[in-house]
Amino acid sequence: MGENQRKFIDRVNELTGDNVYRCYQCGRCSAGCPMAMEMDYLPNQIIRLVQMGREEEIKGSKTLFLCATCFACQGRCPKGIDIAQIMEAIRHLLEPKGSDFFGPDEVPENLASELPQQVLVSIYKKFAK
Ligand code: SF4
Ligand code: SF4
Numbered sequence: 001m002g003e004n005q006r007k008f009i010d011r012v013n014e015l016t017g018d019n020v021y022r023c024y025q026c027g028r029c030s031a032g033c034p035m036a037m038e039m040d041y042l043p044n045q046i047i048r049l050v051q052m053g054r055e056e057e058i059k060g061s062k063t064l065f066l067c068a069t070c071f072a073c074q075g076r077c078p079k080g081i082d083i084a085q086i087m088e089a090i091r092h093l094l095e096p097k098g099s100d101f102f103g104p105d106e107v108p109e110n111l112a113s114e115l116p117q118q119v120l121v122s123i124y125k126k127f128a129k
Contacts, residue, residue: 005053008093012050015089022079023047029073029083039063043073043083050086055093064091069122088125 013019023044030042041049041063049058058064064087073083 001053005055008055009050009053011093012086012089015092016082016085018081018086020047020050020081020086023051023077023081024079026078028076028078029081032072032076034070034072035066035068038066043067046090047081047083047086050090058090059094063087064094065126069118069125091126 009020025044025048027042027044029047030036030044033039033043036042039062041058041061043063046058046061046063067084067087069084069088071082071084074080077083
């Protein structure tokens with residue numbers, strides 16, 4: 001494994017305060033993920049890619065932005081691994097955010113009052129400037 005790969009793994013571990021190598025790929029997280037059908041890489045596959053330092057593959061994955069931060073995976077994980085937090089850490093490491101990102105004041109008022117708070121928090125975590 002190269003230095004850049006090791007750095008990527010260290011950075012994810014540092015940002016999450018966890019150790020991705022605790023995951024032993026049982027797949028329970030993916031089996032309970034409500035968004036799994038839409039994902040290109042399942043949650044456990046994202047963790048495996050992090051373990052292997054395959055940064056570019058992960059950063060091109062739509063899974064990072066489909067995760068609904070519902071924490072179902074963490075509840076099912078025998079190791080209590082917080083995959084939503086790992087996804088967030090990887091998003092943080094993405095290249096500078098582009099024009100697709102928006103601020104809280106740009107959410108239409110009628111939507112802001114109707115959507116569950118969890119949805120808004122999840123959207124802000126992924127797309128806020
Ligand atoms: S937090 Fe994300 S990865 Fe985990 S179960 Fe929910 S949608 Fe799936
Ligand atoms: S449930 Fe936990 S240990 Fe099992 S694959 Fe998912 S993250 Fe890894």
